[in-house]
Amino acid sequence: MEPLNALIVLLNFVIVPATAYGAQLALGALGVTLIYGILRFSNFAHGDTMAFGAMATILFTWFLQGAGVTFGPLPTALLALPVGIAATAALVLITDRAVYKFYRAQKAAPVIYVIASLGVMFIMNGLVRFIIGPNDQRFADGERFIISVRTFKAMTGLDEGLAIRTSQGITLVVAIIAVALLFWFLNKTRTGKSMRAFSDNEDLALLSGINPERVVMVTWLLVAALTTVAGVLYGLDKSFKPFTYFQLLLPIFAAAIVGGLGNPLGAIAGGFVIAFSEVGVTYAFKKVLGYLLPETLKPDGLVQLLSTDYKFAVSFVILVIVLLIRPTGLFRGKSL
Amino acid sequence: MSNVNMKNILLFAFVGLLIIGTGFVQSWNVALTIFNMGLVSAIMALGVNMQWGYAGLFNVGVMGFVALGGLAAVLVSMPPVGEAWAVGGVRMLLALVMGAATIVFAILVYQRMPSGRARGLIVTAIIVVGFFVYRFVFDPAKVSIEAVNPASTGYLGGMNLPVILSWPVGGLLAAGVAWVIGKTALGLRSDYLAIATLGIAEIVIAVLKNEDWLARGVKNVIGLPRPVPYEIDLQNSQSFVDRMSAIGADPVTASSITVKLSYAGLFAVVLLIILWLAQMALNSPWGRMMRAIRDNETAAEAMGKDVKKRHLHIFVIGSAVCGIAGAMMTTLDGQLTPGTYQPLRFTFLIWVMVIVGGSGNNWGAVLGGFLIYFLWIQVEPMGLILMDFITAGLPDGSALKEHLLDSAAHMRLLTMGLILLLVLRFSPRGLIPEK
Numbered sequence: 001m002e003p004l005n006a007l008i009v010l011l012n013f014v015i016v017p018a019t020a021y022g023a024q025l026a027l028g029a030l031g032v033t034l035i036y037g038i039l040r041f042s043n044f045a046h047g048d049t050m051a052f053g054a055m056a057t058i059l060f061t062w063f064l065q066g067a068g069v070t071f072g073p074l075p076t077a078l079l080a081l082p083v084g085i086a087a088t089a090a091l092v093l094i095t096d097r098a099v100y101k102f103y104r105a106q107k108a109a110p111v112i113y114v115i116a117s118l119g120v121m122f123i124m125n126g127l128v129r130f131i132i133g134p135n136d137q138r139f140a141d142g143e144r145f146i147i148s149v150r151t152f153k154a155m156t157g158l159d160e161g162l163a164i165r166t167s168q169g170i171t172l173v174v175a176i177i178a179v180a181l182l183f184w185f186l187n188k189t190r191t192g193k194s195m196r197a198f199s200d201n202e203d204l205a206l207l208s209g210i211n212p213e214r215v216v217m218v219t220w221l222l223v224a225a226l227t228t229v230a231g232v233l234y235g236l237d238k239s240f241k242p243f244t245y246f247q248l249l250l251p252i253f254a255a256a257i258v259g260g261l262g263n264p265l266g267a268i269a270g271g272f273v274i275a276f277s278e279v280g281v282t283y284a285f286k287k288v289l290g291y292l293l294p295e296t297l298k299p300d301g302l303v304q305l306l307s308t309d310y311k312f313a314v315s316f317v318i319l320v321i322v323l324l325i326r327p328t329g330l331f332r333g334k335s336l
Numbered sequence: 337m338s339n340v341n342m343k344n345i346l347l348f349a350f351v352g353l354l355i356i357g358t359g360f361v362q363s364w365n366v367a368l369t370i371f372n373m374g375l376v377s378a379i380m381a382l383g384v385n386m387q388w389g390y391a392g393l394f395n396v397g398v399m400g401f402v403a404l405g406g407l408a409a410v411l412v413s414m415p416p417v418g419e420a421w422a423v424g425g426v427r428m429l430l431a432l433v434m435g436a437a438t439i440v441f442a443i444l445v446y447q448r449m450p451s452g453r454a455r456g457l458i459v460t461a462i463i464v465v466g467f468f469v470y471r472f473v474f475d476p477a478k479v480s481i482e483a484v485n486p487a488s489t490g491y492l493g494g495m496n497l498p499v500i501l502s503w504p505v506g507g508l509l510a511a512g513v514a515w516v517i518g519k520t521a522l523g524l525r526s527d528y529l530a531i532a533t534l535g536i537a538e539i540v541i542a543v544l545k546n547e548d549w550l551a552r553g554v555k556n557v558i559g560l561p562r563p564v565p566y567e568i569d570l571q572n573s574q575s576f577v578d579r580m581s582a583i584g585a586d587p588v589t590a591s592s593i594t595v596k597l598s599y600a601g602l603f604a605v606v607l608l609i610i611l612w613l614a615q616m617a618l619n620s621p622w623g624r625m626m627r628a629i630r631d632n633e634t635a636a637e638a639m640g641k642d643v644k645k646r647h648l649h650i651f652v653i654g655s656a657v658c659g660i661a662g663a664m665m666t667t668l669d670g671q672l673t674p675g676t677y678q679p680l681r682f683t684f685l686i687w688v689m690v691i692v693g694g695s696g697n698n699w700g701a702v703l704g705g706f707l708i709y710f711l712w713i714q715v716e717p718m719g720l721i722l723m724d725f726i727t728a729g730l731p732d733g734s735a736l737k738e739h740l741l742d743s744a745a746h747m748r749l750l751t752m753g754l755i756l757l758l759v760l761r762f763s764p765r766g767l768i769p770e771k
Contacts, residue, residue, distance in 0.1 A: 041527075133742070
């Protein structure tokens with residue numbers, strides 16, 4: 001039973017959390033990659049857009065909870081998601097109108113967009129803190145666990161338990177649905193195809209009569225949906241705090257670049273690569289090895305490669321390695 | 337051509353008036369605090385302006401270089417902790433040397449061997465083995481050093497040298513780190529440098545927060561020695577009290593103003609030296625070459641300029657300037673508090689200063705440094721006044737009123753973003769444009 005126990009510990013502390021986190025990062029990275037593919041700049045306001053989406057959803061969730069509406073065992077936030085997406089869509093469309101459109105008309109250099117996105121980041125950050133404050137907010141309700149440690153132990157009779165939280169299950173299901181919808185949209189619909197054409201070769205796309213403003217608008221709508229879903233899922237899984245969303249910028253960018261900027265498949269792969277390395281490198285493997293190794297070889301220390309505070313270092317190191325060895329990313333970026 | 341024209345003089349005079357006005361309306365202590373931090377911010381803005389304005393390099397890791405300067409202040413000025421050195425100092429140094437040696441060795445092997453599977457495996461093996469050896473030497477040293485009187489020391493301490501020496505040391509430390517990042521990320525797309533610097537800044541802060549043996553982590557190092565007299569000594573000095581009473585000043589206020597003025601004098605000297613050097617460099621053939629590279633890399637390369645190497649130089653120099661400013665700031669605060677380093681404040685605010693002041697123009701960066709720092713401090717009380725005004729009609733104790741008043745503190749982020757966007761849109765060359 002020892003190897004089985006080791007496997008359960010590994011599942012419980014590494015694989016399940018990393019999968020959920022990876023799905024959240026992948027959704028975030030998809031947004032970054034879409035903006036990069038169509039608008040051709042790295043959007044530094046992305047983390048704060050996620051925070052805004054999550055905030056809008058939280059506010060509506062509280063309203064629903066106050067009105068006595070619940071979603072059974074599922075968190076009420078899922079019901080509020082469409083409202084959050086709509087609010088975020090309105091915000092990013094207004095931002096695009098007020099800020100980015102001018103630079104598009106000017107055909108400004110990408111780095112000017114990036115600086116403009118810094119300004120947008122400040123404003124969104126201020127807006128979120130202004131409306132909901134800088135503190136932690138909890139908004140998860142419904143059933144907490146799909147399987148709790150105790151039921152799992154009772155079911156299997158093992159020494160170690162496996163807990164799967166509802167938020168983790170939902171993250172995966174929602175992420176799969178969102179990604180499936182996105183790929184269906186990009187590959188099967190006319191608008192999606194025109195987006196890919198625009199991303200591949202802007203001039204050619206314009207020649208064949210694709211309306212660039214429409215492509216840009218659809219992109220922002222997709223980005224609003226992706227960021228809100230990512231932000232809400234992250235908030236459900238951990239907790240909502242504006243500053244952590246800002247800090248997600250680094251792993252999200254790392255995921256997008258590792259996968260290949262502009263490549264949606266790459267963004268998903270990158271998200272999981274970053275998440276698994278972050279969790280794996282900062283997890284203390286003492287217990288797992290304790291089950292696997294014979295008595296004499298049992299480790300004394302925690303067998304933790306890096307303390308959890310260095311999780312940013314992990315995404316960074318992976319990023320640097322990829323930049324040095326394969327600057328275009330795992331999936332050859334720069335096309336949708 | 338010349339930067340000395342009526343408009344620029346008026347702009348500087350206006351910022352000067354804002355600060356002097358603060359002295360009259362609020363207090364001279366506040367005005368001098370703003371002025372001192374304005375001096376430091378101006379130096380940081382000069383550093384970023386060198387990278388962005390001269391060479392078009394997008395560095396969003398300013399916070400990391402500033403924090404490295406702060407670390408230098410601790411390592412230079414604090415007294416060494418003898419006991420900690422005795423229990424683990426040598427072992428710690430050995431661990432650090434071994435860590436560095438592993439990396440250098442891995443790089444050498446990577447460069448010497450022909451590319452292929454064998455090289456990848458060997459380099460990975462060197463890094464993995466090196467990492468475990470490093471941890472084997474490092475961990476006990478860390479534990480024993482941190483166990484030495486953790487409430488007040490628990491770290492190795494510094495070199496007990498005058499704190500002013502830490503300013504150049506901070507610059508060197510920042511330059512070293514910048515060289516490593518530049519080596520990796522320069523020459524790739526500009527976005528990649530941005531992400532790489534963003535990452536390194538977070539890592540520097542993480543190291544400062546967690547490596548207690550180095551600078552006590554989040555327990556903070558307080559009471560750094562000062563380059564200027566202490567208020568209390570001034571108040572106890574009979575001659576100082578006599579002189580202040582002679583001009584009719586309250587000795588307590590006068591002592592704190594004297595201290596701040598001494599800092600202002602020191603900082604002004606540094607700012608003027610850096611500004612003078614920066615102006616000389618900008619107007620030299622070297623400066624022309626840098627701008628030529630910025631404006632058209634391909635053409636400059638065709639003229640035989642080594643673009644990547646020049647970029648590396650300017651990146652290192654600009655980061656060093658940020659490091660110097662960081663050391664000065666920690667000296668001014670008298671303490672190193674890693675928890676207070678926030679990217680919005682120490683990276684992106686500096687960017688607002690450069691863009692608003694005028695990218696590519698050193699005087700613009702200085703002006704932006706003072707102006708934006710003034711706004712950063714003063715927007716909060718102004719926001720509060722505005723909110724008081726807006727909510728005046730609401731009944732006392734209503735939830736909305738409370739919320740709005742509480743949120744006034746976050747007005748500064750909104751304002752900074754708005755200023756950045758407006759300047760970028762309507763006056764993209766800034767207040768004092770590059771000629």
